[in-house]
Each structure stands twice: as structure tokens, then as C-alpha cells.
Amino acid sequence: MDPAAREIEDSVAAFRDASLEWRRLSSELFGTFLLVLAAAGGGVVAVLSHGAVSRSAEVVAPGLTVMAVILFMGKVSGAHLNPVVSLAFAMRRDFPWSRVPAYVVAQLVGATLACLFLWAVLGDNGGLGATEPGPGITGWQATLIEAVLTLGLVSTILGTASGAQNIGALSALGVGGYIVLAGLWASPISGASMNPARSFGPDLVTLAFANFWIYLVGPTVGAIVAVGVAYVLRGPGGRDPTAVAAATGTPPSEQ
Numbered sequence: 645m646d647p648a649a650r651e652i653e654d655s656v657a658a659f660r661d662a663s664l665e666w667r668r669l670s671s672e673l674f675g676t677f678l679l680v681l682a683a684a685g686g687g688v689v690a691v692l693s694h695g696a697v698s699r700s701a702e703v704v705a706p707g708l709t710v711m712a713v714i715l716f717m718g719k720v721s722g723a724h725l726n727p728v729v730s731l732a733f734a735m736r737r738d739f740p741w742s743r744v745p746a747y748v749v750a751q752l753v754g755a756t757l758a759c760l761f762l763w764a765v766l767g768d769n770g771g772l773g774a775t776e777p778g779p780g781i782t783g784w785q786a787t788l789i790e791a792v793l794t795l796g797l798v799s800t801i802l803g804t805a806s807g808a809q810n811i812g813a814l815s816a817l818g819v820g821g822y823i824v825l826a827g828l829w830a831s832p833i834s835g836a837s838m839n840p841a842r843s844f845g846p847d848l849v850t851l852a853f854a855n856f857w858i859y860l861v862g863p864t865v866g867a868i869v870a871v872g873v874a875y876v877l878r879g880p881g882g883r884d885p886t887a888v889a890a891a892t893g894t895p896p897s898e899q
Contacts, residue, residue: 671721676754684773691770703827711820728867736881739808755845775835790862798870
């Protein structure tokens with residue numbers, strides 16, 4: 645077996661190794677913690693600093709954070725950081741459905757811990773960075789914007805990821821850049837969350853779930869449509885050797 649094939653098989657073996665699942669879940673928890681710390685923290689610090697952190701800075705920070713997270717932990721857990729991303733990978737047959745619940749729990753816990761940290765250190769300011777529809781924007785308008793934004797985000801992820809893993813500079817640049825772009829034009833409308841975990845953290849800590857449905861329904865619909873678009877553009881998923889092995893337990897050398 646040539647070195648490249650051996651590297652793929654070793655990667656698949658690590659991805660399938662149940663004894664390392666704690667490592668992947670810890671990675672998702674930590675990565676989501678960092679993402680939400682930047683995304684929600686921007687709003688908190690903007691209030692505390694009386695506007696020293698601009699809206700542009702608020703939306704650039706999480707995009708740059710995602711770039712960094714993908715680069716340093718994408719090969720560990722895939723750097724999903726978002727329940728609808730795990731859902732999309734599973735729907736594409738690039739990620740085992742059995743792993744989705746634990747990934748989602750890790751992401752929700754990471755988001756909640758980030759908001760608890762902000763609350764403990766900086767106090768209950770700026771709604772702890774909660775995502776809300778902008779002034780004069782209805783819930784359904786915000787939901788549709790979130791759906792379209794997430795369609796673009798998940799399409800970018802599915803198009804740049806290898807199987808169920810966001811890895812390498814290309815994926816980091818594409819995904820992080822898209823998050824910045826979406827936030828720059830759409831954050832005044834819906835907050836440009838695109839991530840139920842990001843919205844869940846502040847809502848749980850402040851016990852304010854009135855608008856959470858927007859950030860659950862919109863991103864979920866967007867992710868499902870993105871999977872359909874990926875099928876049209878690239879055919880069915882599950883064809884990456886690492887993805888097939890992860891989903892079926894069959895090593896690449898036996899496929």
C-alpha cells in the first residue's frame with residue numbers, strides 16, 4: 645500500500661475508533677465554546693465599551709474564529725461546530741447518524757459554557773449576545789433569511805470538506821469567509837446566526853426562548869435544502885473513501 649493510501653486508512657481507523665470518541669466530542673465542545681465566545685462576546689463587549697466594538701467587528705470575529713478552529717482541530721472531529729452541519733453530513737452519508745446526537749449535545753454544551761463564562765466575567769450585558777430579529781423584522785422574515793444564509797454556509801462546507809471533516813486552508817478560508825460575508829449584510833435582519841447552538845447558549849442562560857424557533861427552523865431548513873443542492877451538483881454522498889469507511893466500518897482497502 646502506498647503512503648497516501650496508508651495515511652487515509654490510518655485516518656479512517658482513528659475516526660472509527662470508539663475509544664477516541666471522547667476526544668472528538670471534547671473537540672466539538674471546545675471549538676463551539678470558542679465560536680460562541682467570539683460571536684456572543686462581541687455583542688456583550690460592544691455594550692460594555694459603549695460601541696468601541698462595531699457591528700462589522702462583531703461579525704468578522706466569529707468568522708476568523710472558525711478559520712482558526714478548522715485549522716487546529718478539523719482533523720480531530722471535523723470541526724462541525726453546528727448541529728445542522730452534523731445533520732447535513734449525516735444526510736449526505738458522510739457521517740454516521742449514530743454520532744449525531746452526541747455531537748449536537750457537545751455543541752450545545754460548548755455554546756452554553758461560553759455564555760456562562762461571559763455572564764460570570766462581564767455580567768448580563770447585551771442580552772449575552774442573543775440573536776434576535778432586527779427592528780421591524782418579523783419572525784418569519786428572519787427565519788427565511790436564516791434559511792437562505794444557512795443554505796450558503798452548508799453548501800460551502802459540503803463543497804470544501806473532505807467527507808465529514810473540515811480540514812485544510814481551503815475549507816477554513818471558505819467557511820470563515822462566508823460567515824463574515826453573511827454577517828456583514830444580514831446581521832441587522834436576523835443576527836446571521838446560521839447555527840442553533842450559537843443561538844441556544846444565550847437563550848438558555850437568560851431563559852429567553854421566545855425567538856429560538858427562528859434559529860432552529862431557519863438553519864435546519866437551509867441545511868436540508870443544501871443537501872439537495874449538493875445532490876444535484878455532485879450526486880449522492882458517501883463516495884469519499886474515508887466517508888464510506890466511517891459510515892459502514894469498511895476499510896478503504898476492502899472497498
